[in-house]
Structures are given as structure tokens and as C-alpha cells.
Amino acid sequence: MDTVDDHRHFYKRSASRITIFAHIFGILSLILMLVWLLHYRGGLNLDSASSSRVFNVHPFLMFFGFIFFAGEAMMAYKTVLADHDTQKFVHFFFHLVAITLGIVGIHATFKFHDKARLKHMYSLHSWIGMATFCLYILQWLFGMALYLFPRPMGTRARFVPWHITGGRALLYMAICAAETGLMEKVTFLDIHYNREARLVNFLGLSILLFGLTVDISVALARHV
């Protein structure tokens, strides 16, 4: 009943179930985000003359580009049904997709600020978001240098706990950035009590649950 193998089996089953929930919360967040931006906020278009439609590209890409792909990349390292080199490559490549789409998403908000004559980088959201994104690129570069190119096994092993802990910290920092961003937008729009505000609250909860389930599934999978 209580052997190490039983524990492993228990964690493996729990991890794979929670991975499914992570995918579900990822897709749910995408749907809620699209309903919000398309139905309540007039759609999204990076080349629009309307500054708010330019802005709307930002939350969409920061979630569905950056956070979603980063989370999927973290889970892919263990869950992609292929040999370990392929899992590693998918892990690496999804993070690259996250960075690329994240850059476009950040560009969208700078473009919006320019159009609406607002200052850049003044809010707590922008500070957390930019710090997260810069550290994320650094983590990706370190990961590539250490684990994609030939290195002595000792060096690789030594930095595994740092790579895992750092990656998880960055996931939660990105979630913090998303939540502060939604909070800022809703407070700024002054729509506290209506349907749209409630939709955004559910979007925020769903993004938080995506982050939590990604972290928990990855953490439990390490005990398998």
C-alpha cells in the first residue's frame, strides 16, 4: 500500500490528471479572452486607426502567445509522447514561440501608448511585466547554452534545480503580470459592477488556475 512504487504511481496519475486541467484552463482562458476583446472591446487589430483595437492585441498575445506557450512548454518537457530529445526540443521551441509572440504583444502596448499619448512603463503592471519578460529571455538563453549544446554532465546536473526553480518563478511572475494588467484595465475603465467586469474576473481566475495547474503538474511529475 505505502511503498515508494505506490507513491510514484499516485503522483504519476495525479500529474497526468492535473495536466489535462491545465490544458482545459488554457483553452478556457483563450475563449474568455476572445469573448471579452471581440464582444465587449471592439476587436483587435495591430494596424487599426483605433488606439483601443491596437491595445487589445496586447492582452491577447501576452496570454495566448506568451503565458500559454510558456506553460505548454513547461509541461511538454515530460508529457510529449516522443523520445527525450524530441521532448527537449519541443520544450525549447515552445519557449521560442512564447518569446516571439510576447515581443509582438509588448510592441502593441507601446504603439497604443504612442497613439493615445500616454507615458510608457509607469505602472506596477509594466514593471512586473517587463522584468518578467527580460528574465525569461535570460533563462531561455541559459537553458539553451547549458542543455542544448554539449556540456559536461556535472555542470548540467548542477544547474537543474536552478533551471526548474527559476522557470517556475518566472511562470508565477508572468501570472502576476497578467492579473495586475487585468486589474489595471478594469479599474481604469471604471466598469466594476457590470457583466464585463465579471467576465474579466473569471478570465483572471482562469489564467491563475492555468498557472497553478501547470506548476502543480510539473512539480508532481518530478516525483514520478
Next chain:
Amino acid sequence: MDTVDDHRHFYKRSASRITIFAHIFGILSLILMLVWLLHYRGGLNLDSASSSRVFNVHPFLMFFGFIFFAGEAMMAYKTVLADHDTQKFVHFFFHLVAITLGIVGIHATFKFHDKARLKHMYSLHSWIGMATFCLYILQWLFGMALYLFPRPMGTRARFVPWHITGGRALLYMAICAAETGLMEKVTFLDIHYNREARLVNFLGLSILLFGLTVDISVALARHV
């Protein structure tokens, strides 16, 4: 150079250094919080006739009561210089302090809403915060039931990964709640570009760094 013992020594040194940084960021956040509330926000008093001074008890106790003691409790489990039973008891007791002060902090914001005739529980911040606090109490009860009272070793061991992963998830949820709270307050006060807003941004960063350093120090200490 690259033996398992060397790695352990490396993690142990890193963990104890990062623990020091965690204490520093905790104290720094307390100082920034007090400067903000006393210098810019007119002080804090739960029995004041001024609704804003009643409100100010909320951010103070949710950080210095709830988050600070929860973080210190997480680190105490390994870092208190005493036998393991004492470490466990300090871990348990600090979480109890966090819950007690957290309840007073939550009471303060409900009292503020009543005084200022605002609705309760409408914002994303309140949803994340309340979810975090309720799950935190559940985690504390489970922890007490499993690890403070006599249980079969197998049962205890089986739930260790859950207890650790859940605790960490709750730490980050609490950090998210704090950041959204600060973001809400600053956006609501409409003080985006001034000194006070910059102070609150630094407070937010410092609280985030407290959370990150607590998580990293606890995670690395497990590899020792």
C-alpha cells in the same frame, strides 16, 4: 568538483544566502508599506472615523500579518536553529499568526466598504485574495491533521509533495493578491505619474521579490 556532495554544498550555500535576501525584502517591504501608509495615506487605525484610515489597516496586515508570516513560516521549517520538532512547531505557529492577522486585515476592508458604502467582493483582487485565504486555512488544517498528530509514516510521506506544492502555490497566489491590490488602489486613486505611485511600485516589486526569494530558498534547501 562535480560530485553529489559538491552539489549539495552549493545548494546549501545558495539557499542560506537567498534566505537572507528573503528576510531583507520582507523588512524592506514593511518599511516601504509604512512610509506609504503613514506619510502619504494619513496613517492606519481600525477604529478611526475616517474610512481611509480604516482601509489602511488592510494592506498593512495582509502584507505584514499574512504574507510576511506565511513566508517566514515556510523558511522556518528548515532554517530555525533547533531540533526538527521545534522547527515544525514554529512552522505551524507562524502560519497560525498569519491566519489570525489575516482575518483582522480582511475585516478591515469589509469595515471600510461598509463605511464608504461600497459593494463587497466585486474586484478580481477580492476574488483572488479570498480564494487564497480560504485555501490557505484548508492547507493549514490538512497540514495539522497529517503532520502534527500521529499518523502512519506512509500516509505522511505520500502527501509531502502535495503539501509542499500546495504551499508554494498559495504563496504565489498571495503575492498575486497583493500585486492586484496595489494595482487597484493606485489606478483608483489616479496617481499614476507621481512620487507616491513610484513608491507603491517599489513596494510591489519588493513584495514580489520577497515571494520569489522565499520560494527559491525553500526549493533549493530541499536539494541539500
